[in-house]
Amino acid sequence: MTLPSIGVVIVTMGTRPRELDDLLASVEKQDVPAQVVLVGNATPLTDVSADVTKIPLEENLGCPGGRNVGLKMLCDSGEVDVVIELDDDGLLIADDVFRRVQQLFAADLKLGIIGFRVADEYGHTERRWVPRLRADDPMRRGLVTAFLGGGHAFSVPMLNEIGLWPAEFFFGHEESDLAWRSLDGGWKILYEPELVLQHPKTSPARHAVYYRFTARNRVWLARRRLPAPLVPVYLGLWILLTLARIRSLSDLKAWCGGFWEGLRTSCGPRKPMKWRTVWQMTRLGRPPIL
Template identity: 80%
Template structure:
């Protein structure tokens, strides 16, 4: 059986040229070459990128999921790839067999929809928030999960054809959950594979000015879009309580509350709630869709 063909999508805003050069070099050194690499420039012309990749400059910045969608459409429409690997532009593939391992995983299991890489800093440390399960104490524990990491992951093209691509209107935050819940509801598997490593600087998501607003708004949106009606207030109540317990910044709390109200008042996109058997499946995997 032939191994699936790998495509790569990288989104950049043109503000990390050294990191982007290193990432593309690490992509090019893989012992199983990508069939095609697409570089999407969010509000950047990509004129200074010397590599032989497919360059798609955008005049504006549609947000991370919106820009990734541009790359995904190019690869899906080309018919040249079976699996898409998406990588943050300040990440680095430290091993040269990552793509080959991804190919083997998908060749072994046709029901595999998403593979989540392990994010580690230059010291090999993985932050708890980068482990896609509630019990995050052991980042080296491999297994099926209910979410995945946006910085480094692989997506099945047949899965994307069935469930659709990113929710571009989210712009930043929880677009992974929206895609993961759709995948699980359609019967696809999500695997956390810590042996696949993307080196990435240690950061805080709160470094982004829109973090609190978009986090709150998008949590409301995903609940309205994807959860059965009885679970919507439970999910939002849990996250309201957790937020009040965690946030130490009055400015951040005000932005979060404004985003929460925005999520309630504004259109969230089509409502397609998951089935109750998906709720039970997620619960058995260790993370019911209420937290």
């Protein structure tokens, strides 16, 4: 069995130098070599001493835009079969992660994405880090409809077929867009809890643009990827859930502004998923209205 070659993409804004150094050290300790590309979102990367390919960007392209720069370099090289992407404040606590990723992709040529289990420094995995609705058991392995952006692996043939991240999203729901395109293309998404990325426990709402971009991108996602009858169902359900969850008037105002922005601005090319994909996602436990 021929094992795929590995590439790694890490995007940083230069705000977590200690964590980034630790992550790069954990990548270097892996028992399988990898081509590592470090992308600096509006940061020169001059303080990074690790022996990796560095791409400093003059402007912040957002997480998906920055990752696309690294992905394109590795995919175009023709030397990499699988790309692993890691958050710059994550940490690989085992040294055989890359080897196990190789084995999983080699065993199933239709495997498109592997989602890692994210756990804090105490080994605890929060419910929101488990990519399924029934999240009681974070150790339950299997095929899913989503993955976490913090730690995952992509098949390069899949990326060549379905395309890269939706850079225009900038922040929020870019994983859903890519996951839905992957499933619609006939690829599989595997959640593998034995592959662990240690990550500090943080709230996504810590970002100032969280509520605005979350709302805008959710509307864009529906307009781009859902069959027409499901668009109002999806958006109506999330309006109700948001009203039930948001506790701050300022946060609600930002969310409503983002929702309206998503309705009135271009969402990019529309390519709704097949009804077969809707049914497949439903059988996997997460229909694309949730």
